[in-house]
Amino acid sequence: xxxxQYSLDPRVNxxxxxxxxxPVEVQEGENWNSFEVFHQEKRGAHHExxxxxxxxxxxxxxxxxxxxxxxxxxxxxxxxxxxxxxxAFNAEDEDMFANNAEKTYRDASGFKVMEKINQFKKSxxxxx
Amino acid sequence: xxxxxxLARMLTAMADDALIQGHRNSEWTxxxxxxxxxxxxxSMAQDxxxxxxxxxxxxxxxxxxxxxxxxxxxxxxxxxRCCHFVEYPNGEYDFSLMxxxxxxxxxxxxxxxxxxxxxxxxxxxxEKLKGEIKYHTLHANAWIAQLCRAGEESYARMQxxxxxxxxxxxxxxxxxxxxxxxxxxxxxxxxEAKLKEMWLDRVYNLCAAAGLNLPAESSVTPEYGGxxxxxxxxxxxxxxxxxxxxxxxxxxxx
Numbered sequence: 406x407x408x409x410q411y412s413l414d415p416r417v418n419x420x421x422x423x424x425x426x427x428p429v430e431v432q433e434g435e436n437w438n439s440f441e442v443f444h445q446e447k448r449g450a451h452h453e454x455x456x457x458x459x460x461x462x463x464x465x466x467x468x469x470x471x472x473x474x475x476x477x478x479x480x481x482x483x484x485x486x487x488x489x490x491x492x493a494f495n496a497e498d499e500d501m502f503a504n505n506a507e508k509t510y511r512d513a514s515g516f517k518v519m520e521k522i523n524q525f526k527k528s529x530x531x532x533x
Numbered sequence: 534x535x536x537x538x539x540l541a542r543m544l545t546a547m548a549d550d551a552l553i554q555g556h557r558n559s560e561w562t563x564x565x566x567x568x569x570x571x572x573x574x575x576s577m578a579q580d581x582x583x584x585x586x587x588x589x590x591x592x593x594x595x596x597x598x599x600x601x602x603x604x605x606x607x608x609x610x611x612x613x614r615c616c617h618f619v620e621y622p623n624g625e626y627d628f629s630l631m632x633x634x635x636x637x638x639x640x641x642x643x644x645x646x647x648x649x650x651x652x653x654x655x656x657x658x659x660e661k662l663k664g665e666i667k668y669h670t671l672h673a674n675a676w677i678a679q680l681c682r683a684g685e686e687s688y689a690r691m692q693x694x695x696x697x698x699x700x701x702x703x704x705x706x707x708x709x710x711x712x713x714x715x716x717x718x719x720x721x722x723x724x725e726a727k728l729k730e731m732w733l734d735r736v737y738n739l740c741a742a743a744g745l746n747l748p749a750e751s752s753v754t755p756e757y758g759g760x761x762x763x764x765x766x767x768x769x770x771x772x773x774x775x776x777x778x779x780x781x782x783x784x785x786x787x
Contacts, residue, residue, distance in 0.1 A: 458569050461679055468675045469569035471668060472576045 440466035441491065442474050443484040452484050463487070536719055539712035540652060541596050542614070543722070546760055547643070548588035549615035550705070552605055553768070554636055555581030556775050557623060566626055573672060577633075580665050584640075587662075591654045603783060606776035610769050616759040618701040620768045630680070631694035634673035635702040635736060641666045642731045643722070651720035674739060681743040692745055699748050703729070703755035 423429065437459050443452035455474045460466035466485040475483055494501070558578035565571025589605060592598030618636065623629045644666060647659040680687050706729035717724045733750065740747045758764070 459567065460569065461683075465675050465679055468672050469573060472573035473569055476576055 437461050438466075439488040440470070440485040441488050442466075442470040443486070444474055444480055445482040445484075446479050448481055452482070457488060458485070460485075534711055534715060536715055537596050539715040539719075540721065541592060541598065542709060542712045542760075543716060544588050544592050544596070546614040546616075546709075548585045548592070548605075549613050550619050550636075551581045551588065551640075552585035553613075553615045553771065554619040554632075555579070555585060556771060557619060557621075558629070558633065560623055561626075561629065574633075577669050577672065580669070584662060584665075587658055591658070595654050602779065606779040607783065610764055610772060611762040613764065613768065613772070614760055614762065615764075615768070616701075616704040616707060617756045617765050618698070618704050618759075620759070620765045620771065621701065622767055625690075627680075627690040627694040628697065630673070630676050631691065631698045632702075633669070634677050634739075635698055636705065637666065637669040637673055638736055638739070639702070639705045639728070639732050641670050642728055642735065646722055646728065650722055655721075677739070677745075678743050681745060688744070691743075695740065695745050696748060700753040701756050703750065703753070704757055704759060705729075706732070707755070707757040707760040709760055 438461075439457050439459050440463065441457050442455050444455040445452045458466050458469040458473055460469055463485055467483060470483050470485055474480075555578045558574060558581065561571065562575040562578070563571065565574050585605065586601055589598070589601035592604070593601060598604060618632065621628075621632075644659040644662055647655045648663075650656055650659070677691065681691050682688070706725040708725050713724050716722055722728075733747075737747050
């Protein structure tokens, strides 16, 4: 059997696979996780995804994210969430969204309301 | 000694500590244990040099001191007032991290007190640096907590780093009775002895939470001398390297 390969990267802890082919359980904390980072530019604004960091736990992920993604420009808060905790569709399910472009009747831009809004503004202005 | 002489002594010591600690920490740039930490540690090193600059500016503007760049880079070794703690080479990451932890908690306490200083120029500075120092201590606390529960070897190295750093860290609070008496009487700051007590309280609790034993103060000999201009053999080579580019053309504009 080949010698296990050790990496210089402390986050990479290569698992020893047993010859018998039994499943290997990865213990909590044995490997670093990646965390997705979300940045908030001002209070009340949405947190926006800006990238990811590797960290041994959420606390350090937040510490890293601060210098990684918030040392320049404006920032008031950050979120981190373990990448593995995010649920997403599979790439092959993209066909579910395929006809979106044709359904223009679902676009909010189809409603013509500016006329009514202007009329309302004018009426309240006239009352003053 | 006048009040201004005492102030100049205090500010020079604070600024030199920040400058030398900042330079030492910047030596990790490109060599940090992982990329994210490399960036965070380098960024905090820059902050420290910024703190030094702000203090040199106060020395210049309020107390008739020299221009900050030449004061920072062109003095003779014996005219620096940094403590020995910041002079020691980085060694391994456990030492650097423990130094960062002990040093930044001392900074946090000092600047917290200076927010009420009778010397007005220090108040807005202390207010301005509050957030930066908060991050520095948060970063240090997170690493100490993490490495103290990351296995036997990791824990042993953190405890050993603490034992090495503790007598050196006490050097931050080296007494200066003559200047200290004036500064305390003028309400400029509460004095090194009081800052040290507050620091010991805070650091003791954080160490206890991480399972580390903070050595008893009475069991060690604090490493003093820096505040009087006596330095370790490591300061002179650091100054030569740090000031090399500046000295190549002191008149250059940056």
